[in-house]
Amino acid sequence: MELTPRQIVAELDKHIVGQDDAKKSVAVAVRNRWRRQRVDEAMRKEISPKNIMMIGPTGVGKTEIARRLATLTGAPFIKVEATKYTEVGYYGRDVESMVRELVENALGIVRTAERENVKDEAVKRANDRLIDMLLPPVSRKKSKSQNDEEDDNGEETPENKEVTMFSDEELVSLTRHDRNREKIRKMLEKGLMEDRTVSIVSETRAIPMIMSNMPGMDAMEFDLQEMFEKITPKSRTKRELTVKEAREFIVEQECDQLLNKDKIQSSAVELAESLGIIFIDEIDKIVASEKQHGADVSRQGVQRDLLPIVEGTTIQTKYGYVKTDHVLFIAAGAFHRSNPSDLMPELQGRFPIRVELKDLTKEDFIRILTEPDGSLTKQYQALMHTEGIDLVFKPDAVDALAGYAYSTNQKMQNIGARRLYTIMERLLEELSFDAPDMHKKKVVVDAKYVKERIEDVCKDEDLSKFIL
Ligand SMILES: Nc1ncnc2c1ncn2[C@@H]1O[C@H](COP(=O)(O)OP(=O)(O)OP(=O)(O)O)[C@@H](O)[C@H]1O
Ligand SMILES: [Mg+2]
Numbered sequence: 001m002e003l004t005p006r007q008i009v010a011e012l013d014k015h016i017v018g019q020d021d022a023k024k025s026v027a028v029a030v031r032n033r034w035r036r037q038r039v040d041e042a043m044r045k046e047i048s049p050k051n052i053m054m055i056g057p058t059g060v061g062k063t064e065i066a067r068r069l070a071t072l073t074g075a076p077f078i079k080v081e082a083t084k085y086t087e088v089g090y091y092g093r094d095v096e097s098m099v100r101e102l103v104e105n106a107l108g109i110v111r112t113a114e115r116e117n118v119k120d121e122a123v124k125r126a127n128d129r130l131i132d133m134l135l136p137p138v139s140r141k142k143s144k145s146q147n148d149e150e151d152d153n154g155e156e157t158p159e160n161k162e163v164t165m166f167s168d169e170e171l172v173s174l175t176r177h178d179r180n181r182e183k184i185r186k187m188l189e190k191g192l193m194e195d196r197t198v199s200i201v202s203e204t205r206a207i208p209m210i211m212s213n214m215p216g217m218d219a220m221e222f223d224l225q226e227m228f229e230k231i232t233p234k235s236r237t238k239r240e241l242t243v244k245e246a247r248e249f250i251v252e253q254e255c256d257q258l259l260n261k262d263k264i265q266s267s268a269v270e271l272a273e274s275l276g277i278i279f280i281d282e283i284d285k286i287v288a289s290e291k292q293h294g295a296d297v298s299r300q301g302v303q304r305d306l307l308p309i310v311e312g313t314t315i316q317t318k319y320g321y322v323k324t325d326h327v328l329f330i331a332a333g334a335f336h337r338s339n340p341s342d343l344m345p346e347l348q349g350r351f352p353i354r355v356e357l358k359d360l361t362k363e364d365f366i367r368i369l370t371e372p373d374g375s376l377t378k379q380y381q382a383l384m385h386t387e388g389i390d391l392v393f394k395p396d397a398v399d400a401l402a403g404y405a406y407s408t409n410q411k412m413q414n415i416g417a418r419r420l421y422t423i424m425e426r427l428l429e430e431l432s433f434d435a436p437d438m439h440k441k442k443v444v445v446d447a448k449y450v451k452e453r454i455e456d457v458c459k460d461e462d463l464s465k466f467i468l
Helices: 005-013 022-037 041-046 060-074 097-135 143-151 167-192 217-231 243-258 262-277 295-311 345-349 362-370 375-383 395-411 418-437 445-457 461-467
Strands: 052-055 077-081 197-205 233-242 277-281 313-319 322-325 328-331 355-358 389-392 442-445
Touching: 005 060, 005 295, 005 322, 022 052, 022 328, 022 345, 041 322, 060 077, 060 277, 060 328, 077 097, 097 167, 097 197, 097 243, 097 277, 097 322, 143 362, 197 243, 233 243, 233 418, 262 322, 295 345, 355 418, 362 375, 362 395, 362 418, 375 389, 375 418, 389 395, 395 418, 395 445, 418 445, 445 461
Parallel strands: 052 328, 052 355, 077 277, 277 328, 389 442
Antiparallel strands: 197 233, 313 322
């Protein structure tokens, strides 16, 4: 969250080529949340986020920007498809559920952070329990029960003391036992017993899947879920785990015990309210077209349901009421059959910042193929590497690939960078099949190699319709 706009853009640049305007807008919007947090209270209430609409043809990086932004900012972030919602009362998920998802996401963030705070204590407790499993404490029932009672009374008469209850031999063996337990603790802490096995009893409940696709069911879902959790019997299963696995398991349990659930839930709600970002993809798909009706009723309805959420309203969630006034919304759509102005006027007005993503050029394709950390050429190289094959792409090959991708996009439907996927797949399908049986350990892909495999398909329009 401390990233400056410039740093955010730099991070996005690692994965997405070009589209500078869009990157800048989202970076500024994210930074503005951070700024708002620092403004004094009275002013903070006044500052509402400026929602963004990203408009651009298909396959040019809209969703990709959102995806990368999500991993980058520590802010609660969710990406939803506008098409998955239906108007309240219709069969399907209602729009409000996106806010619930956002809070879930925030809860995860808060829990992870809080967990760090109790981690040490949890590990200590886990080690204690592991010792008990490896070398159970000797039952000191004789003295213990009495001692406990005495402790309650705050008295301690000599004849009730532990010492008097054991014979000398017993005492010696007891102290030896204690010493052994101490040794085990040391070894556990040093990580010397990680491969020993212990058996753990875990309790699970078979909770029935709850159908959430019923109208209005969404909100009720959690109540039912909780109810079922209470009434379904636990089933105990015993498992053999290594100390290492068992510790992880117990640490989880202990963390849950140590964490203050209520506190976490209320900070999650707060975090979602003040820093949450909801990315609504495919917003153009809920534009009602003039010709058809029927399904359109529902689409208009979704737009209408969206309005208050984007404007700022209060939504009931499992963790309390959530205000959406300061949640940032980023909408994206290709809008190739419609315009942003086909959205309901009120909704358009709530996305004041418009950024256009540009069509990708051949030069962009060259960069997309080679530059990003996980670029396609690097992906295939890594895949072939597992077969012991060194795959090399010559610059002229990349140039040729980009050229074919670009011209195919021009001739047929423009599907943006997605075209590179089909072209690359076609290029390497033969190699992918043969790779394990090959003796040659180095494959060089140059322009000729590309031409041999792509040109025919590219020229023949019918063929390329199927393949590319
Ligand atoms: N500018 C870019 N730089 C790098 N990769 C890109 C770029 N644009 C698109 N891609 C790649 O192309 C694929 C499709 O992109 P993305 O999902 O972002 O498309 P989109 O703009 O959301 O399209 P749609 O409108 O169809 O949803 C992704 O795998 C992405 O990695
Ligand atoms: Mg998309």
